[in-house]
Amino acid sequence: MKFAAVVEVSALEGIADPEAATIERALPLLGFDAVGELRVGRVFRFAVEAPDEATARTTADELAHRLLANPVIQRAVVSVNPTASGTGSE
Amino acid sequence: MTAATYGGLNVAVVVFPGSNCEHDVLQAVSGLGAHAELFWHTERSMERFDAIVVPGGFAHGDYLRPGAIARFSPVMDGVCEAAANGIPVLGICNGFQVLTEAHLLPGALMRNAAGRFLCRTVECEVVSTSSVLTAGTSVGQRLMLPINHFEGNYTCDADYLDTLANSGQIALRYVSNPNGSARSIAAVANAAGNVVGLMPHPERACTALMGSSDGRILLESFLTAAADRTGRADAVDAAIAAGV
Numbered sequence: 001m002k003f004a005a006v007v008e009v010s011a012l013e014g015i016a017d018p019e020a021a022t023i024e025r026a027l028p029l030l031g032f033d034a035v036g037e038l039r040v041g042r043v044f045r046f047a048v049e050a051p052d053e054a055t056a057r058t059t060a061d062e063l064a065h066r067l068l069a070n071p072v073i074q075r076a077v078v079s080v081n082p083t084a085s086g087t088g089s090e
Numbered sequence: 091m092t093a094a095t096y097g098g099l100n101v102a103v104v105v106f107p108g109s110n111c112e113h114d115v116l117q118a119v120s121g122l123g124a125h126a127e128l129f130w131h132t133e134r135s136m137e138r139f140d141a142i143v144v145p146g147g148f149a150h151g152d153y154l155r156p157g158a159i160a161r162f163s164p165v166m167d168g169v170c171e172a173a174a175n176g177i178p179v180l181g182i183c184n185g186f187q188v189l190t191e192a193h194l195l196p197g198a199l200m201r202n203a204a205g206r207f208l209c210r211t212v213e214c215e216v217v218s219t220s221s222v223l224t225a226g227t228s229v230g231q232r233l234m235l236p237i238n239h240f241e242g243n244y245t246c247d248a249d250y251l252d253t254l255a256n257s258g259q260i261a262l263r264y265v266s267n268p269n270g271s272a273r274s275i276a277a278v279a280n281a282a283g284n285v286v287g288l289m290p291h292p293e294r295a296c297t298a299l300m301g302s303s304d305g306r307i308l309l310e311s312f313l314t315a316a317a318d319r320t321g322r323a324d325a326v327d328a329a330i331a332a333g334v
Binding site for chain 2: 015016
């Protein structure tokens with residue numbers, strides 16, 4: 001069975017995010033005065049072949065924490081869902 | 091002058107796809123009299139080497155994070171094994187990033203605080219002489235070294251910074267912090283002192299013609315540690331006795 005996994009990686013709280021800081025500085029110039037607390041991250045999407053959702057999640061978690069994120073500076077949020085078509089695509 | 095000093099030492103210079111400082115390191119290490127050879131990342135067996143350098147560049151294109159993919163190259167098994175056996179291992183710039191990703195060194199290197207690539211010569215100060223890189227220097231000694239990086243902003247757990255300082259693992263610090271590194275750290279060692287990473291490029295500062303020859307002091311320290319360890323220090327002793 002195929003599952004669609006999404007891993008969102010972003011800087012840990014307290015870790016400098018210079019890209020976000022630069023974007024945030026531009027916001028008032030564009031009139032977005034109400035927007036703040038901006039963070040920049042990356043999203044990874046992939047398909048996992050597994051007998052059940054729990055197994056797919058374990059695989060996605062391991063990939064997220066061993067490779068996609070560096071736990072010293074980043075956090076990873078993992079979500080896994082069965083795919084309707086079974087192809088892993090959206 | 092030092093041409094014969096490190097004769098007999100075999101130094102591996104690890105090359106990943108995207109490394110670009112390997113020839114500079116090869117030249118610098120060979121220039122000091124050691125035998126150096128390029129070692130492709132798909133090879134694993136490093137038993138024949140007395141020291142290992144992981145040079146700068148963009149290993150595997152720096153995709154994902156600098157060093158994140160290089161860490162899983164087969165050669166890293168050999169590097170980890172050598173490090174565990176006490177062989178001196180030096181990571182320069184991207185090599186430093188690879189060694190932190192491989193957990194051979196503590197902490198991580200983030201994007202420079204100012205969000206800009208930095209390419210200039212900076213002044214560094216020796217903080218501890220407990221590492222193979224700085225054993226031949228004295229605390230407080232200042233060295234002019236070139237930096238050339240986007241992600242050299244060193245960080246680690248706040249409490250662990252105290253541990254690093256107390257155990258002499260902070261080898262070098264920037265006199266004027268260029269990239270936002272915690273405690274201005276420029277070079278960090280493992281607890282044993284045989285694995286060291288630094289963002290500055292000592293191989294690019296080996297003759298006065300290059301603007302500074304201070305990098306040579308660090309590379310000599312590194313090679314001396316390798317020579318001492320392998321018992322091939324006869325040549326060093328002979329050279330000292332001969333006053334060369």
